[in-house]
Amino acid sequence: LTNICFGNIYIDTNSGAAPLPTAAADLAAYDRPSVAVDVVLLTVVEDRLAVLLIRRPGDEGWALPGGFVRIDEPLEAAVRRVLADKAHLPGLFLEQLYTFGVPGRDPRGRVISVAYYGLAPLERLQEALAESADLALATVEVAWAGETGGPAGVRLPDGATPPLAFDHADILGAAVKRLRGKLDYAPVGLELLPARFPLRDLQAVHEAILGVRLAKPAFRRKVLDRGWLQPTGLREAASAFRPAELYERTRKGEEDHG
Amino acid sequence: LTNICFGNIYIDTNSGAAPLPTAAADLAAYDRPSVAVDVVLLTVVEDRLAVLLIRRPGDEGWALPGGFVRIDEPLEAAVRRVLADKAHLPGLFLEQLYTFGVPGRDPRGRVISVAYYGLAPLERLQEALAESADLALATVEVAWAGETGGPAGVRLPDGATPPLAFDHADILGAAVKRLRGKLDYAPVGLELLPARFPLRDLQAVHEAILGVRLAKPAFRRKVLDRGWLQPTGLREAASAFRPAELYERTRKGEEDHG
DNA sequence: GCAATAGTGTCTTTCAGACACTATATC
DNA sequence: GATATAGTGTCTGAAAGACACTATTGC
Numbered sequence: 001l002t003n004i005c006f007g008n009i010y011i012d013t014n015s016g017a018a019p020l021p022t023a024a025a026d027l028a029a030y031d032r033p034s035v036a037v038d039v040v041l042l043t044v045v046e047d048r049l050a051v052l053l054i055r056r057p058g059d060e061g062w063a064l065p066g067g068f069v070r071i072d073e074p075l076e077a078a079v080r081r082v083l084a085d086k087a088h089l090p091g092l093f094l095e096q097l098y099t100f101g102v103p104g105r106d107p108r109g110r111v112i113s114v115a116y117y118g119l120a121p122l123e124r125l126q127e128a129l130a131e132s133a134d135l136a137l138a139t140v141e142v143a144w145a146g147e148t149g150g151p152a153g154v155r156l157p158d159g160a161t162p163p164l165a166f167d168h169a170d171i172l173g174a175a176v177k178r179l180r181g182k183l184d185y186a187p188v189g190l191e192l193l194p195a196r197f198p199l200r201d202l203q204a205v206h207e208a209i210l211g212v213r214l215a216k217p218a219f220r221r222k223v224l225d226r227g228w229l230q231p232t233g234l235r236e237a238a239s240a241f242r243p244a245e246l247y248e249r250t251r252k253g254e255e256d257h258g
Numbered sequence: 259l260t261n262i263c264f265g266n267i268y269i270d271t272n273s274g275a276a277p278l279p280t281a282a283a284d285l286a287a288y289d290r291p292s293v294a295v296d297v298v299l300l301t302v303v304e305d306r307l308a309v310l311l312i313r314r315p316g317d318e319g320w321a322l323p324g325g326f327v328r329i330d331e332p333l334e335a336a337v338r339r340v341l342a343d344k345a346h347l348p349g350l351f352l353e354q355l356y357t358f359g360v361p362g363r364d365p366r367g368r369v370i371s372v373a374y375y376g377l378a379p380l381e382r383l384q385e386a387l388a389e390s391a392d393l394a395l396a397t398v399e400v401a402w403a404g405e406t407g408g409p410a411g412v413r414l415p416d417g418a419t420p421p422l423a424f425d426h427a428d429i430l431g432a433a434v435k436r437l438r439g440k441l442d443y444a445p446v447g448l449e450l451l452p453a454r455f456p457l458r459d460l461q462a463v464h465e466a467i468l469g470v471r472l473a474k475p476a477f478r479r480k481v482l483d484r485g486w487l488q489p490t491g492l493r494e495a496a497s498a499f500r501p502a503e504l505y506e507r508t509r510k511g512e513e514d515h516g
Numbered sequence: 517g518c519a520a521t522a523g524t525g526t527c528t529t530t531c532a533g534a535c536a537c538t539a540t541a542t543c
Numbered sequence: 544g545a546t547a548t549a550g551t552g553t554c555t556g557a558a559a560g561a562c563a564c565t566a567t568t569g570c
Contacts, residue, residue: 031328031329032290032291032292032293032329033290033293033327033329034290035290035291035293035359035370069291069359069370070289071289071290071291071368072361072368073361074359074360074361075357075359075370096356096357098354099333099354099357099372101293101327101332101333101372102332103330103331103332110329110330112293112327112333112372114357114359114370198549199549199550200548200549215532215533215534215535216549216550217533217534217535217550217551217552218531218532218533218534220550220551221531221532222531222532225531235541238541238542239541239542239547239548240541240542240543240546240547240548241540241541241542241543241546241547241548241549242539242540242541242542242547242548242549242550243540243541243542243548243549244548244549244550245549245550456522457522457523458521458522473559473560473561473562474522474523475523475524475525475560475561475562476558476559476560476561478523478524479558479559480558480559483558493568496568496569497520497521497568497569498519498520498521498568498569498570499519499520499521499522499567499568499569499570500520500521500522500523500566500567500568500569501521501522501567501568502521502522502523503522503523
């Protein structure tokens with residue numbers, strides 16, 4: 001423990017030099033990496049987990065949406081700016097995932113990326129997708145079970161499975177792992193559904209995220225015991241057969257974002 | 259979704275300008291924040307959770323150890339350098355916690371800090387503590403139960419409870435929350451003990467982290483069922499009464515760092 | 517034998533999974 | 544009434560907490 005810093009000011013306790021004064025100007029004395037945010041925006045399409053990708057103009061490859069953090073901008077604000085939330089995605093669920101900082105991860109230079117993941121029901125993304133041909137929703141392909149972890153691939157609507165740019169496969173895998181872990185103790189599944197929904201749809205969301213089939217009675221008991229949901233008394237639009245009751249988020253379901 | 263970036267290169271899709279080329283020189287076009295690491299190095303002292311603090315020379319306050327990330331240095335390497343691990347703490351358990359990036363968190367300028375937490379048994383820290391009068395182990399004071407979360411305070415050996423610098427109380431609180439959550443499904447408690455230890459000591463470590471008393475039979479069953487431990491056949495040094503058997507980490511206990 | 521801690525057996529309660537069953541809508 | 548899905552009751556086995564008990568060591 002001979003190379004200790006205090007309050008982010010570096011001091012070499014091995015050298016005889018005096019400690020650097022804690023002036024703002026000293027921050028300029030170091031070469032600084034670039035800081036970016038990348039966002040894994042997940043949704044569920046046809047009972048499968050899907051992720052928003054953007055085409056990279058140069059090489060026609062695909063990447064997660066991302067951008068540099070401005071000098072006076074909070075990290076989460078940078079993510080929302082990248083997604084232009086104010087126009088189209090207010091109240092989007094967003095959570096910091098992990099910070100990727102291996103020096104070689106971006107061939108253009110030292111870029112440290114703070115990865116976030118976001119959740120939105122498909123309806124919220126449709127408009128944006130229709131606006132831009134450079135955006136796509138690709139289904140997420142996970143080769144590992146449970147919370148083992150590891151990289152994840154994508155499959156585009158045309159069936160292609162292109163590699164993701166940089167270390168974005170690792171970022172995507174980390175998002176799926178985190179989401180699987182939170183599903184049991186936080187109401188994250190609700191973020192992928194409209195305000196009112198039948199329990200069947202919530203079960204389908206859980207199955208899409210976990211990649212397994214769940215038993216209906218156990219699922220209903222568990223999710224209702226959590227206290228995140230309440231029945232509305234409303235029924236879904238009449239289908240061929242018995243329509244299901246619609247549920248909505250409770251007060252507790254708003255708060256338990258653990 | 260009108261302000262989209264790809265692969266970390268920012269594009270304003272609202273303007274008519276052509277996208278920026280993906281050249282390395284473009285990274286210089288943005289004001290860059292400084293990037294630091296801060297580390298919450300936790301240990302257990304007299305059955306209480308404790309954290310390594312360093313005195314700040316200017317105002318006599320206390321802070322978590324930290325320092326700036328060098329331009330070609332991985333984040334975790336920066337943490338190990340700050341702790342000068344090669345000399346004193348090889349193999350230290352270290353895990354990324356969260357990245358704190360609110361613009362006002364450091365009065366000297368925009369500093370984004372990637373927080374890590376580390377775990378080490380007290381014996382591993384004694385030598386370093388003896389070397390420097392600017393280091394101290396303070397017990398961690400947590401006002402919340404379970405995994406609620408929130409800031410955490412410290413109490414120095416002399417009984418003082420100074421405020422921590424910057425947002426370090428939040429960082430410390432996040433470390434305790436993470437550790438409490440991992441205790442049940444990862445062998446993190448072992449990181450705070452020597453290679454061989456009686457089960458009583460492991461239970462004391464869990465109690466210190468969780469801030470609650472645990473029942474002995476349930477604790478033994480649970481921890482042995484995990485498969486992280488095996489008996490050595492050895493006994494602790496003869497005490498006044500019956501000596502306990504010493505356990506050690508199994509192969510599985512080495513790997514399950516999930 | 518006594519003191520004090522190590523370590524175990526067992527009961528109960530809780531909860532997740534499996535399965536079978538009933539209910540209700542359209543046609 | 545047929546059909547297909549909504550929704551529930553119940554059994555079972557695994558795991559956690561509570562408690563009482565036995566075991567072993569130095570003195």
